[in-house]
Amino acid sequence: LLVASRTHPELLECRAVREDAETTLLPPPQTVLKNESISILFGEPQLEAGDSWAMNNIHCRTTYAPTLSGNLTDILVSGETTERVLDLLMPKGALFYTHGWVLDLSETERLAKRKLDRFGGLGFVDSKVAYYGIHASGPITFFLAISRPAKVGDVARNHLRRIVVCQVNEKHHVVGACNAQTQMRYQVGGVTATNATYMTSPGTLYLGRKICVQVEIPSEASIGEYNQQLGINFTASVSDKHIMKKNKACSIAHVVWEEISPAQH
Known part of the structure; x- marks a missing residue:
């Protein structure tokens, strides 16, 4: 191209746009997903005609490491075991899980980390840390702060669209491993959420396995205050009494909550 431009300089020139030329707009975004919380993934139309799409205010907290900000432990209110072991590579007995949820690695992740540790980690600094709990662990509670104007006692549905909680993205080799939809109980503002369903949208699956549950905001839930934040x-807990062993424990790795934009309220 550079050689040809010596004899044909127009090859490297940008054509001027005609002032009378018609502007062709891209068609409105389309989705084939039905009955899914697409707004938390792709945004939603701001006008009835669908000419303008935008994302609502979305907050995310994770236990995965490393993180510069947005650690799930920062919004923890209660429910973690008081016997935290700083070295995540150390094994933890069943007694830990009877005192609360345990910030830990899965056995598969711990084994992989130990192999890498013998060679200085080989540059792998990421770690799939998560809160693990069984039925005896009891409830674990997080405070989900909102940024839009509100006051204590407001109907939560007027400010929050939905909450999504995700388990660790790992293979399960144990039969009867935790099902976050049917074997866990969720409460929002102290009110039990009766509608919690697995998500099947792209980006929410791991090797075809469902790991994220969207929790509907109960109509009776209301806005509260914690540490001078609204x-x-x-709250999440393991409702199935059959989940008694740590190799079948439920996990919480990510919590995401979506606010409602002021224009929609």
């Missing part, structure tokens, strides 16, 4: 308590 928001709502979100």
Whole structure:
């Protein structure tokens, strides 16, 4: 191209746009997903005609490491075991899980980390840390702060669209491993959420396995205050009494909550 431009300089010139030329707009975004919380993934139309799409205010907290900000432990209210072991590579007995949820690695992740540790980690600094709990662990509570104007006692549905909680993205080799939809109980603002369903949208699956549950905001839930912030308590617990062993424990790695834009309220 550079050689040809010596004899044909127009090859490197940008054509001027005609003032009378018609502007062709891209068609409105389309989705084939039905009955899914697409707004938390792709945004939603701001006008009835769908000419303008935008994302609502979305907050995310994770236990995965490393993180510069947005650690899930920062919004923890209660429920973690008081016997935290700083070295995540150390094994933890069943007694830990009877005193609360345990910030830990899965056995698969711990084994992989130990192999890498013998060679100085080989540059792998990421770690799939998560809160693990069984039925005896009891409830774990997080405070989900909101940024939009509100006051204590407001109907939560007027400020929050939905909450999403995700388990660790790892293979399960144990039969009867935790099902976050049917074997866990969720409460929003102290009110039990009766509608919690697995998500199947792209980006929410791991090797075809569902790991994220969207929790509907109960109509009776209301906005509260914690540490001079407005928001709502979100509580999770293992409801199935058969989940008694740590190799079948439920996990919480990410919590995401979506606010409602002021224009939609």
